[in-house]
Amino acid sequence: xLEVLTKGAGTAAHPTPLxxxxxxxxxxxxxxxxxxxxxxxxxxxxxxxxxxxxxGSGSPTPLKSCTIxxxxxxxxxxxxxxxxxxxxxxxxxxxLVVQKYLEQHDAPAAVLMASLPSRSAGRxxxxxxxxxxxxxxxxxxxxxxxxxxxxxxxxxxxxxFFCDDTPESVVAACAERLQAESHHGGGLHMRLQPDxxxxxxxVLGGAEDRAVSTRAVHATARDYGxxxxxFSGMGHNMMLEPGWPLVAERIQAWLAGLGI
Numbered sequence: 001x002l003e004v005l006t007k008g009a010g011t012a013a014h015p016t017p018l019x020x021x022x023x024x025x026x027x028x029x030x031x032x033x034x035x036x037x038x039x040x041x042x043x044x045x046x047x048x049x050x051x052x053x054x055x056g057s058g059s060p061t062p063l064k065s066c067t068i069x070x071x072x073x074x075x076x077x078x079x080x081x082x083x084x085x086x087x088x089x090x091x092x093x094x095x096l097v098v099q100k101y102l103e104q105h106d107a108p109a110a111v112l113m114a115s116l117p118s119r120s121a122g123r124x125x126x127x128x129x130x131x132x133x134x135x136x137x138x139x140x141x142x143x144x145x146x147x148x149x150x151x152x153x154x155x156x157x158x159x160x161f162f163c164d165d166t167p168e169s170v171v172a173a174c175a176e177r178l179q180a181e182s183h184h185g186g187g188l189h190m191r192l193q194p195d196x197x198x199x200x201x202x203v204l205g206g207a208e209d210r211a212v213s214t215r216a217v218h219a220t221a222r223d224y225g226x227x228x229x230x231f232s233g234m235g236h237n238m239m240l241e242p243g244w245p246l247v248a249e250r251i252q253a254w255l256a257g258l259g260i
Contacts, residue, residue, distance in 0.1 A: 003056030004078050005032050006047045008040025016108050016260045017045040017082040021075055023092025023114075024181045025151050027055025030091070030174070035239050038248045047086070049078035051097070054179065066182040068190055071097045076105060087260055089251065091239060092116060092211065093181075096123070100190070102197045109258050111202045111251055113238050114209055117216040118192050118223040126212055133159070152178045163208040163235035170240060194223040201226055202254045204247065206234030 005028045010017060018039055020031040028048035039046040050056055051071045053063035061070075075097060079086050087109040090098030095115020102110055116123050151160055154168065157175035201224045205217030214230050221228035231238065231247060238247045 001058055002052065002074055002078055003028055003050040003054075004047055004081060005029075005036060005050075006045065007032075007036040008043070008045050010045040010084070011043035014043040014045075014260065015084065017047060017084055017086040019075070019079055019082065019086035019088050020046070020048040021071075021088060021090040021094035021097055022048065022051065022054070023090075023094045023116075025178045026091075027051075027057075027177070027179070029055055029177055030237070030239055033240060034244050035248055038245070039252070042252060045082065047078065047082060049074060051075075051094075053182070055177075063180055063182055065184070067184045068093075068097055068100055072101045072104065075101045079105070087111070087255060089113065090115060092236065096190075096192075099192055099194075099197070102199050103193055107199045109202070109255060109260055110199050111204065111254075112220065113204045113247070114206055114212050114217070114236050115203070115220060116212065118194055118220040120189065120191070122216045122219060123190075125216065151175070160211050161235060161237040161240075163206070163233060163241060165233065166235065166241055170242075174237065174240060192223075194225075197224060200258055202251065203228040204238065204250070205230045206236060206238055206241070207232045208234060209236045211236040 022028060022030050028050040031048035036046045036048060051074045053059035053066055085107055088098050088107050089111040091113040093116055095112040098110055151157055152175055154172045154175045158171045162171050203221035203226060205214050205228055207230050217228045234241050234243050
């Protein structure tokens with residue numbers, strides 16, 4: 001059973017629902033803190049899915065063996081519950097899931113926030129960046145421990161997901177909820193086909209993101225024939241950083257431009 005958190009209801013002005021897809025180590029809770037209320041308050045049905053094995057969602061197989069293809073199935077299942085084809089918003093690993101989802105499903109619009117890159121070399125760079133910083137911890141996490149150990153302290157959570165100015169209370173609250181992740185969550189060997197995607201895309205990144213570089217964000221945008229927008233003073237977790245309202249407002253304005 002998938003956990004799908006919902007807020008609000010569709011209105012005549014905004015009949016298209018929004019479906020938010022979290023990144024690695026996270027769950028639907030990361031959207032519930034700010035984004036679901038924001039968009040529900042503006043007349044949208046806003047929903048966030050916890051991918052299998054995350055937060056309140058069960059999994060028929062061990063989490064460590066789940067694949068991006070499994071997560072794509074989860075997004076499709078959650079979308080089917082919403083009554084209309086949703087605009088999809090994916091963060092980090094969730095952005096990779098959304099990219100693959102769009103190759104197989106129609107959507108009126110999609111947003112990639114600090115998404116894992118469209119190219120496998122870019123995704124490998126994200127993984128190697130973590131390994132270079134913490135080689136011993138990385139080895140131990142992938143062999144005898146859990147990959148949650150890479151992120152689940154306030155110090156590590158800030159290093160990977162937040163800028164230096166984010167209040168410690170926000171970082172600590174996030175770190176407390178971070179969990180294990182699939183060994184396949186980086187999709188290192190997955191081939192994407194941007195030329196198969198016709199959905200309008202908004203690509204966003206953070207200038208102080210220490211997980212996905214702005215260079216990678218720009219490269220992803222180019223692959224989809226658009227231009228990335230980079231938010232200054234923003235780390236990786238763009239939905240939880242103090243500047244999150246600016247991100248939400250930009251998404252709302254972009255959707256309005258599409259008539260959504």
